[in-house]
Amino acid sequence: MTFADTASKSRTIHILAISGSLRQVSSNTALLQAAIVLLPEGVEMKLYSGLGDLPHFNxxxxxxxxxxxxxxRSLVKWADGLVISSPEYAHGIxxxxxxALDWLVSGEEFVGKPVALFNASPRAIHAQSSLTEIVTTMAGHIVPEASVTVSLLGKNLDAAGIMADPEISGELKSAMILFANAIEQFS
Structure with a gap:
């Protein structure tokens, strides 16, 4: 039985979405905004907007x-899982x-959380590799079947455009169902 089969009987699953981009028009943020609209019933996802407000880690x-x-820290504690979507800058995140991740290292909020990694560029393999290493080191559980790389490079799609594309929206919807299932199994 999957999450999709039991959503009406289950508790609400909380997911925190973090975009690694501060850009006003970001493909990675648009990917997360579209994922929020495509969530299965019984799942709530918040898009974290405070990335640029954090002081340098000290x-x-x-x-x-x-x-x-x-x-x-409060939002990460609230979340049953995290979706992180990151661009690649100079072969890294x-x-x-x-x-933001450094600020979470000393706490327990992140430890053991299921994490899905999203990326809006198929060429961002170095960022994905780096993010995988960091999340694993922080004791997060990456859910590979719910992690997606979508080629949005040069398409100039916002969240509505992503949802209107049947291939991309289908992949995102499937990823979110798989992620909800994984979170249920971790609980």
Missing amino acids: PDLEPTEPPSVTEL PGVLKN
């Missing part, structure tokens, strides 16, 4: 944790995304 600040860090 362990000396942890005793008097900045409010933006407290918000991030953007510094702002690494900074």
Whole structure:
């Protein structure tokens, strides 16, 4: 039996979506926005919007944790799983995304969480590899069957355009159902 079969009987699954891009018009953010609309019943997903508000990671600040860090930790604690969508900059993940993950290293909020990795460019293999290493080191459980790489490069699609594309929207919808199933199994 799968999540899709039992959604009406199950508790609500909470997912936190994090885009590694600060760009106003980001393919990775659009991918997450489309995924939110395509969620199966019984799943709620919030798109984290505070990435640019986090101070540079400094362990000396942890005793008097900045409010933006407290918000991030609270959202990760609330979530049953995370979807991270990241562009690739200079063969790695953007510094702002690494900074956010660094703030989570010393806490327990992230440990053991199922994580799906999204990417809007098929050429971003270095970022995906780097993100896989970081998430695994932080004791997150990557769900490969729910992780997707979609070629949006040069298509200039926003969330509505992604949802209107049957191939991309079908892949996203399937990924979210698979991710919900994986979260149920981890619970």
